[in-house]
Amino acid sequence: MTTTTTSATQALADDFRGDLVSPGDPSYDEQRKVWNGSIDRRPALIACCTGAADIRAALAFARRTGLQVAVRGGGHSFPGHSTCDGGILIDLARMKGIRVDPVRRTARAQAGVLLGELDRETQAFGLATPSGIVTHTGVAGLTLGGGIGWLMRKYGLSIDNLISADVITAEGELVTASEDANGDLFWGIRGGGGNFGIVTEFEFRLHPVGPVIYGGPIMWPMEKSPDLMRFYRDWITGVPDDLTTAVMHRWIPPLPSIPAELHGRPVVVVLACYAGSVEDGELVVAPLKAFAPPVLDMCTPKPYVDLQAMFDPSFPHGRWYYTRSSDVSTLSDEVIDIAAARGMAITSPYTSYPIFQLGGAISRVSPDSTAFGARSSGHTFNFVGVTLGPDGFEEQRQWVRDSWQALEPHQSGVYVNFLSDEGTDRIRSAYGATTYDRLKDLKQKYDPGNLFHLNQNIRPH
Structure with a gap:
């Protein structure tokens, strides 16, 4: 890192509750690993966040230093979008909170929760929400892209059972997205991936399933x-x-x-x-x-x-x-x-x-x-x-x-x-022209500088 970046890192450490892992630290090589072994990237800094305050601090650090941002929930991105070379990796894996309401049949899950962890908690009450097909996949990435799995033909995709989400925008603002609040953002995060912010917590609708x-x-x-x-x-x-x-x-x-x-x-x-x-x-x-x-x-x-x-x-x-x-x-x-x-x-x-x-x-x-x-x-x-x-x-x-x-x-x-890294035309084909253009407008509103670009990227311009 440069002297400027090093001093900024010290300032971040003063305002950070989780761990900051840098090259040379004993845990660095283990911390930088992702699920796909063919991806071998070396972030300049790994910010292991414990909550929304840590995420906001890490994003502020990225804006000050100009480092690119990668966001990792479960780390299952096939093309390796959940890590980077030389940037800051915002790691959400420690954010494991799950709260099930068996009366309302809802569950709240933080961004570091894995599918198997969510299933374990909801199945304690004979309930489940549609999710993916590998239990060590992260809830966050799966849901933001749509979420296909074994319950989808009866109960829909993961996004069809999303009630609300708490999102930190590129400017560090924490907002709620739902049908009743920031409806445009709620539309976009249900299928648009991580283009518009970092979701810190999801609220899902549950259904009777199993055990x-x-x-x-x-x-x-x-x-x-x-x-x-x-x-x-x-x-x-x-x-x-x-x-x-x-x-x-x-x-x-x-x-x-x-x-x-x-x-x-x-x-x-x-x-x-x-x-x-x-x-x-x-x-x-x-x-x-x-x-x-x-x-x-x-x-x-x-x-x-x-x-x-x-x-x-x-x-x-x-x-x-x-x-x-x-x-x-x-x-x-x-x-x-x-x-x-x-x-x-x-x-x-x-x-x-x-x-x-x-x-x-x-x-x-x-x-x-x-x-x-x-x-x-x-x-x-x-x-x-x-x-x-x-x-x-x-x-x-x-x-x-x-x-x-x-x-x-x-x-x-x-x-x-x-999708792998296949270019803008393939991303457009995933959404269709009308939806893609609407997503571009939303990107321009919530992330005009394209801070969140390590994803299936919707460019704002």
């Missing part, structure tokens, strides 16, 4: 993918909104719960979550199970928190991840043939790609009521190339690019949380 729910994966040999997906396409046209599913192509992972002789076998998987009674779930999923004898059937009654965690072993911290994503309107024969071929081309035991079923409650929300831009999509593809480290990573990146390009003629948009 036991019917769901899990059913696996068939990979070569059955074309026939299975055509069956699946027809079957889901008649299922109730209580059911959310995804199709995944991958090799069977070496988990203790899976017989060793099946480890590494290429499979096509249908994952299911039925957000109703176990008995009704069994009846709805029965036709799928009768399609053909599966390699492995783990779709059974289980605690909701276990179902929420079923992807955790496949996406741990420290592996190298690269992703490209796109939505499609329907699983046409051409799309199914592409999906099956890309599954057969997988060469890493860690690489996979889910195809999430959308629709239901998602599509019943007016498209202009939030900034989320994919209300009418039928399915989301997320091609994820994964390795343990740098060895073989370029090969998996190429598999992802080839897969995305094969699907490109059939694309109908993209989920912003699954």
